[in-house]
Amino acid sequence: MKRYSRRDFLRLMALSAGSLTFNQLLAACGLEPPASLPMGTPTSFSPTNTAVSGETLPPAATEAPHFSTDLVVARGSDPEEMVRRALAAFGGMQMFVPKGASVVVKPNICVAYNTYEYASTTNPWVVGALVKLALEAGASQVQVFDFPFGGTAQEAYVRSGIEEQVKAAGGKMMPMPDFKFIETEIPGGVDLKTTRAFQDALDADVLIDVPIAKHHSSTRLTLGMKNLMGLVFNRGAIHTKLGQRIADLTALFRPTLTVVDAVRMLMNHGPSGGNLDDVKKMDTIIVSPDIVAADSYATTLFGMQPDDIGYIKAAAEMGLGSSDLKSLKIEEIAVGG
Amino acid sequence: MENMTDVEASPTNRARKRSKRWVTARKIVQYLTLAIFLVLFLMTRRGGWSPALVDLPMRLDPLLMLAHLLASRSFLVASSLALITILLTVVFGRAWCGWICPLGTTLDIFSFHRSRGKRKPISENWRSIKYVLLIAILTAALFGNLSLLALDPLTLLFRSLTVAVLPALNQIVRVTEAALFQIPALSDAVAAFDMWIRPALLPSEPLYFKDIFLFAAIFAVVLALNLLAPRFWCRYLCPLGGLLGLLSRAAFFRREVSEPCKGCTLCTSACPTGTIDPEKNYASDPAECTLCMECLDPCPRSLIRFTPGFSLAEGQEYDPDRRQILTTFGLTVVALALSRTDSLAKREPPFLIRPPGAREVNDDVLGMSKCIRCSECIRACPTNALQPSVFEAGIEGFGAPVLIPRLGYCDFSCNVCGQVCPVQAIPPLSLEEKQQQVIGKAYIDESRCIAWSDHQDCIVCEEMCPVAEKAIQLEEKEVWGKDNTLVTVKLPHVLRELCIGCGICEYKCPLNGESAIRVFVPETSVPF
Incomplete structure (x- = not known):
């Protein structure tokens, strides 16, 4: 038998040690972001403000919206036309999307299980209309993405019907790779101080949040603010103290515009659904630059009050928007026949 | 210049040129089939290519199809594609091994011929191991177990790629992407690269497999055995090689060495399977010859031909004799008896979750009696839920898919495992059926x-x-x-x-x- 020299032995030890540490090394060098990274910037709902990354804005709740109305409720049978008319009531999409802006539209594509009729995912024509309007307003690009909890994103994009409408409207369905979730500080976060947030949503000049209004067993309802959970990496960690933490995420992402899709509402067995008996046709769309206001109004469609929903209450207390429906200027429009 | 033409015109040189062309042709076919195998491997996924296409390699493998036929006692029409390979072998001998087998080609690529030092010759008797394995596989199949098919070359390669190579490669790419993404100048390029590469070539999510080192080690050992002898696996161990070897005894084309051979032994040292025996007038065993054509060119007189003829090849010392056959048969039966008196057989493991419908169509849930261990379902599973079992289901369950919910869940919108399974060990349920299938x-x-x-x-x-x-x-x-x-x-x-x-x-x-x-x-x- 061959005798091993000391050199052989050392070489073997080095090799084994190397192979053992390789993985940790790889993980360590890649996944820990340097502390000096520019943090994402919350987008403000002021139409003149197109935030660029690098500066950190305080919560912008005190800024007065420059519109004659705070919230528009459109009712009708054609989702695309409802979106168009609702935005027209604010003076058009160009009030929110400056020329050349990069826009992110964030629908709710939470599972790959059902088509849109089951109301577990946002209405594809509502999403498509927003993409189209943003491009018409001069957006340089419109990206659409979500991070489903059940099934893969590719499958969910297709089954929800959203991919087809977004592509037809000229937008891009994007994947959400891990490395774009970057540990980010939450300015003004009460319970959640940092989270791994999806960078493209933070970097976008304009973030349009397009939830579908539906039942959820913990928060009771999934609306605009709850929909932002699709933009963070570790959602399991958020599930305790959910109300406050969702409000904290709202402080981080600060969508420019919130469009609640209540064309179909999932009344029970959310968020995944799967039974048409749980779906209620409401033919309504709620649009507001104030996410708290939009969510607050949506609660009334379920026969609830804004304060029934923990995250609405928490967000209003943080000054992220108004949940006082009586003080809001609400414009209701009927679209089509 | 004139000189050159002279040389080229000589008959020996023409023959040598021809023989070099044969080797080149073989290499082209080898790399092409390996490339096809790899592409089909990558396309074995949801949103990939049709199962009819990605299942092709497994269906061409006569060992898998024969063993499945014996174990399941049901005939699948698609299995008859394996007859193509059988026909090829009856005409050309073990050409499959030399020209087509993707594991064989991989072993040629990782031949380690430069690191191969002087070594003791390996006893010719080792060649009988592959026959022993073959007999064990077929015996176990007869009694309804296919776990040894984990040693079929196609399943071995497919599983190694699925459970070891792809996850490691994916991890390296992911970590590199994450690191480069931090550099502002590169982040756009990294994002674009990521979109291009996923999910087309690499999975969108990281892959995790339990006992990954075991599967990596098996593959590494198969490759490393090349250090002992070229194509060690194919010569001594491969059970498919054994089956094709048996068929090759009746092969129509045979390697012949004509007179006047002077015994220079150049062909003997060129032969990658070491089957050219100087003691027997440089004849070779058709059961070992892979028709690689490497012996043609070294022969200074170009005396080697592959000639047609009907006859049975003469036996070799390492051929399994009756005693070996009976011993293997007996030991396999004993092993099965032991495995079926394991306590697992009385009380099923409480967490042995099988892919949807597999519990219903396999007579034996522990051994998954219809499963050929190809790992296609494991590769295709979009949530990384299916894992090759090691000891979860006892020794008989080795290599069969088991669903480990803490690692991945069965996606409600997916039925791909039943679609890709080449032998319906997981039934091809429609999505509606699968959504109601209790696992x-x-x-x-x-x-x-x-x-x-x-x-x-x-x-x-x-x-x-x-x-x-x-x-x-x-x-x-x-x-x-x-x-x-x-x-x-x-x-x-x-x-x-x-x-x-x-x-x-x-x-x-x-x-x-x-x-x-x-x-x-x-x-x-x-x-x-």
Whole structure:
């Protein structure tokens, strides 16, 4: 038998040690972001403000919206036309999307299980209309993405019907790779101080949040603010103290515009659904630059009050928007026949 | 210049040129089939290519198809594609091994011929191992077990790629991407690269496999054996090689060495399977010759021909004799008897979750009697839920797919495993059928559940449940909290009659370590 020299032995030890540490090394060098990274910037709902990354804005709740109305409720049978008319009531999409802006539209594509009729995912024509309007307003690009909890994103994009409408409207369905979730500080976060947030949503000049209004067993309802959970990496960690933490995420992402899709509402067995008996046709769309206001109004469609929903209450207390429906200027429009 | 033409015109040189061309042709075919195999491997996924296409390699493998026929006692029409390989072998001998087999080509690529030092010659008797393996496989198949098919070259390569090569490659790419993404100048390029490469070539999510080192080690050993002898695996171990070797005895084309051979032994040292025997006038065993054509060119007189003829090749010393055959048969039967008196056979492992419908179509849930261990389902599973079993189901279950909910759940929108299975060991259920297929039943551990034991609302399991009516329901109840106050908490209950056992609740349960909700086997046969 061959005798091993000391050199052989050392070489073997080095090799084994190397192979053992390789993985940790790889993980360590890649996944820990340097502390000096520019943090994402919350987008403000002021139409003149197109935030660029690098500066950190305080919560912008005190800024007065420059519109004659705070919230528009459109009712009708054609989702695309409802979106168009609702935005027209604010003076058009160009009030929110400056020329050349990069826009992110964030629908709710939470599972790959059902088509849109089951109301577990946002209405594809509502999403498509927003993409189209943003491009018409001069957006340089419109990206659409979500991070489903059940099934893969590719499958969910297709089954929800959203991919087809977004592509037809000229937008891009994007994947959400891990490395774009970057540990980010939450300015003004009460319970959640940092989270791994999806960078493209933070970097976008304009973030349009397009939830579908539906039942959820913990928060009771999934609306605009709850929909932002699709933009963070570790959602399991958020599930305790959910109300406050969702409000904290709202402080981080600060969508420019919130469009609640209540064309179909999932009344029970959310968020995944799967039974048409749980779906209620409401033919309504709620649009507001104030996410708290939009969510607050949506609660009334379920026969609830804004304060029934923990995250609405928490967000209003943080000054992220108004949940006082009586003080809001609400414009209701009927679209089509 | 004139000189050159002279040389080229000589008959020997023309023959040598021709023989070089044969070797080149073989290499082209080899690399092409390996490339096809790899592309089909990558396309074995949801949204990939049609199962009819990606299943082709396994269906061309006569060992897999024959063993499956014996074990399942059912004939699949698509299996008859293996007759192509049988026909090829009856005409050309083990050309499959030399020209087509992707593992053979991989072994040629990793030949380590430069690192191969002087070594003791390996006894010719080792060649009988492959026959022993073959007999063991067919015997076990006869008694309804296919676990040894994990040693078929195609399943071995496919599994190694699935369970070791791809996850490691994916990890290296992911970590590199994450590192380069931090550099502002590169982040756009990295994002574009990522979109281009996923999911077309690499999976969108990281892959995790239990016992990954074991599977990597098996592959590494098969490659490393090349250090002892070229194509060590093919010469001594490969059971498919054994089967094709047996058929090759009747092969129509045979290697012949004509007179006047002067015994220079150049062909002997060129032969990668070491079957050219100087003692026997440089004849070779058709059961060992892979028609690689490497011996043609070294022959200074170009005396080697592959000539047609009907006859049976003469036997070799290492051919299995009756005693070896009977011993192997007997030992296999004993091993099966042992495995079936393992305690697992009396009380089924409580967490042995099989892919949808597999429990119903396989006579033996432990051994998954129809499963040829090809790992296509494991490769295709989009949630990384299916894992090759090591000892979960005893020795007979080795290599069969087992669903480990804590690693991945059965996606409600997916039925790909049954679609890609080349032998219907997982039935090809439609999506509607699959969504109703019960693969297990979830039970809550109330002593650990956040809601039950800590009186905090969690509801994740209920939220995740994909069943339309929700197989997990929440009961609002007032309970005494920690500081002696009444709190209202939502307590999850499993409605067992609705639960399909997909395991998403177990996967997503936010509890540390083991989940507080676990999927158990759907039913237990009481052994009395």
